[in-house]
Amino acid sequence: MRIIVPIKQVPETNAVKMDEATGTMIREGVEAIINPLDLYAIEIAIQLRESRPEGSTEVIAVSMGPPKAISALKEAIAMGIDSAVLISDRAFAGSDTWATSYVLAAAIRAIGSIGVSPVPGCIGVSPVPSDEAKTQAGSATGGTPVLPDLVLCGERATDGDTGQVGPGIASFLGMPVLTYIGKIEKVSDGKARVHRLVEDGYEVLETELPALLTVVKEIADPRLPTLRGKQKAKKADIPAWGPNDLDVKAECLGLEGSPTRVVKIFRPKVARQCEKVVATDEQAIHKAVDRVVEFLQKKDLV
Amino acid sequence: MEYKGVWILAEQSEGRVQRISHELLTRGRDLADKRKAELTAVIFGSDINADDLQELIDRGADAVIAMEAPPLEHFLPEPYAACMLKLIAERRPEIIIAGATTTGRTLMPYVATRANAGLTADCTVLDIDAETGGLLQTRPAIGGNIMATIKTPKHRPQMATVRPRSTKPAPRQQGRTGKIERLAAPPELLASRVRRVDFVPNPDEHALADADVVVVVGRGIKKGENVPIGQKLADALDAALGATRDVVDRGWLSYPHQIGLSGKTVTPKLYIGMGASGSIQHLAGMQTSENIVAINTDPEAQIFRVADIGIVGDLFEVVPVLTQRIKEIKGKE
Numbered sequence: 017m018r019i020i021v022p023i024k025q026v027p028e029t030n031a032v033k034m035d036e037a038t039g040t041m042i043r044e045g046v047e048a049i050i051n052p053l054d055l056y057a058i059e060i061a062i063q064l065r066e067s068r069p070e071g072s073t074e075v076i077a078v079s080m081g082p083p084k085a086i087s088a089l090k091e092a093i094a095m096g097i098d099s100a101v102l103i104s105d106r107a108f109a110g111s112d113t114w115a116t117s118y119v120l121a122a123a124i125r126a127i128g129s130i131g132v133s134p135v136p137g138c139i140g141v142s143p144v145p146s147d148e149a150k151t152q153a154g155s156a157t158g159g160t161p162v163l164p165d166l167v168l169c170g171e172r173a174t175d176g177d178t179g180q181v182g183p184g185i186a187s188f189l190g191m192p193v194l195t196y197i198g199k200i201e202k203v204s205d206g207k208a209r210v211h212r213l214v215e216d217g218y219e220v221l222e223t224e225l226p227a228l229l230t231v232v233k234e235i236a237d238p239r240l241p242t243l244r245g246k247q248k249a250k251k252a253d254i255p256a257w258g259p260n261d262l263d264v265k266a267e268c269l270g271l272e273g274s275p276t277r278v279v280k281i282f283r284p285k286v287a288r289q290c291e292k293v294v295a296t297d298e299q300a301i302h303k304a305v306d307r308v309v310e311f312l313q314k315k316d317l318v
Numbered sequence: 319m320e321y322k323g324v325w326i327l328a329e330q331s332e333g334r335v336q337r338i339s340h341e342l343l344t345r346g347r348d349l350a351d352k353r354k355a356e357l358t359a360v361i362f363g364s365d366i367n368a369d370d371l372q373e374l375i376d377r378g379a380d381a382v383i384a385m386e387a388p389p390l391e392h393f394l395p396e397p398y399a400a401c402m403l404k405l406i407a408e409r410r411p412e413i414i415i416a417g418a419t420t421t422g423r424t425l426m427p428y429v430a431t432r433a434n435a436g437l438t439a440d441c442t443v444l445d446i447d448a449e450t451g452g453l454l455q456t457r458p459a460i461g462g463n464i465m466a467t468i469k470t471p472k473h474r475p476q477m478a479t480v481r482p483r484s485t486k487p488a489p490r491q492q493g494r495t496g497k498i499e500r501l502a503a504p505p506e507l508l509a510s511r512v513r514r515v516d517f518v519p520n521p522d523e524h525a526l527a528d529a530d531v532v533v534v535v536g537r538g539i540k541k542g543e544n545v546p547i548g549q550k551l552a553d554a555l556d557a558a559l560g561a562t563r564d565v566v567d568r569g570w571l572s573y574p575h576q577i578g579l580s581g582k583t584v585t586p587k588l589y590i591g592m593g594a595s596g597s598i599q600h601l602a603g604m605q606t607s608e609n610i611v612a613i614n615t616d617p618e619a620q621i622f623r624v625a626d627i628g629i630v631g632d633l634f635e636v637v638p639v640l641t642q643r644i645k646e647i648k649g650k651e
């Protein structure tokens with residue numbers, strides 16, 4: 017069985033600072049991390065592999081981003097992912113969720129078309145799909161590349177916060193999509209049974225494989241990278257693929273391929289003038305509580 | 319054929335139209351008026367309540383398209399997407415708005431990808447560009463720190479989701495009339511590789527999003543054993559108890575309690591936060607509450623930026639006094 021986990025490198029959100037003058041994000045000195053919700057997808061993918069006969073299941077991470085996103089993929093390997101591919105090229109810059117889903121779907125097809133050849137002691141998919149492999153995979157002739165059994169995504173990324181790329185990839189790959197998955201009950205006989213968290217409870221769903229799942233944090237506790245994992249990650253040769261390595265149309269990439277455009281960025285107005293009451297000693301505490309109660313009564317809230 | 323008209327994606331549960339549909343009518347009516355276009359509510363389901371469909375007209379829709387078949391009773395991405403794509407191809411709406419619900423956030427990207435359409439998630443403001451007539455979609459970006467306005471210059475339809483409870487439901491108006499089409503979904507569109515085999519309700523889950531009053535505990539409560547301090551205030555106020563991500567990550571409360579970007583959005587009449595610093599991630603899930611009271615030891619805490627009243631003090635001293643006073647007022651003691 018093959019599992020692919022698309023991941024994203026994001027700024028550590030708590031550390032994001034704004035340039036008050038320009039209203040833009042200060043990226044310098046902001047630590048880049050694996051999108052926290054992707055860690056749950058990585059963890060559950062590794063757990064699925066561990067629950068199956070040894071050597072029967074491989075887990076591959078793929079990320080689209082700038083060259084430095086390689087560190088996110090290395091961290092995924094340190095956690096226990098088998099191999100990784102970086103999708104990186106200037107042509108992909110400015111992609112919205114449509115164009116991102118398009119490229120990641122193409123990358124997942126490309127991984128299927130070349131296969132992964134895990135050499136003992138060596139990590140990494142074979143570098144670039146050969147022309148022959150691409151032809152076999154059908155990008156030129158209309159054959160069918162091998163889709164992974166499962167694609168596991170974090171429910172959303174903490175920076176863009178759209179949650180659209182997972183369903184978008186599934187749609188481009190023609191796979192069913194199951195979102196907000198809080199539990200995988202079982203994966204067997206080409207099927208998966210999962211719990212999908214919805215507004216008023218959870219659904220138990222059964223799907224045919226291949227399928228794409230987006231997972232929420234209830235699904236697992238992400239493990240920390242191990243020392244051995246870190247050593248593997250250090251040695252890992254992670255290939256970087258560009259548009260020429262994928263079956264994609266140039267006009268569908270990056271800013272040009274993106275239906276949406278950001279036309280304006282501005283700081284939200286702070287609409288409230290907070291009335292601060294300092295409550296340091298007992299008398300002040302009672303006064304502060306009086307003020308809150310008065311406010312609540314005036315607003316008819318108690 | 320040109321693209322025209324504004325659609326909202328109404329939702330049903332057990333054949334009854336859900337509140338989000340009425341909220342979307344508020345958004346849709348505004349856009350349709352500005353665009354001088356017709357507003358259509360589209361809904362998928364099985365045996366949908368006829369009065370509820372008329373209510374969509376009463377609340378502002380000019381037309382309703384209900385596509386029905388037993389397999390559409392519950393949301394399943396493939397048949398829902400196939401039906402929606404068919405309607406889009408035949409009728410070519412210019413704008414489609416859906417709720418940022420578990421259904422909308424799944425169906426819309428699945429459909430937008432196939433329809434080659436632009437889609438913007440979680441919009442807080444939707445407007446029409448006076449110059450081009452295009453949809454202006456404004457949403458929080460980069461963790462809610464800034465707002466971004468997004469356009470879809472060339473692709474149609476223009477699609478967007480909006481957070482539940484970010485708008486009031488459109489009021490019912492007497493005497494409105496409109497065309498209600500009830501269509502049988504074509505059987506060839508109903509294939510699904512996903513089956514819904516069971517549903518386990520969780521009433522608590524609903525309680526937080528629907529609550530008029532929400533009490534939230536943040537990391538300032540220091541340990542899980544202190545959660546009852548918040549719970550007691552919540553009980554006194556008949557409020558739901560929520561938490562910040564920090565609290566949930568530490569296992570002091572479960573994920574359904576989480577409020578913020580990666581949890582729920584709440585817009586109660588009253589929000590009381592204790593020991594919540596007001597990270598961007600949390601503010602994004604609560605700053606549209608009608609009234610906000612915050613208790614925090616740090617006078618510079620970000621939560622005070624969005625609060626109406628802020629008590630700078632130790633929650634362990636302040637909250638029990640507040641709880642006691644509320645109980646007295648409510649005659650609970």
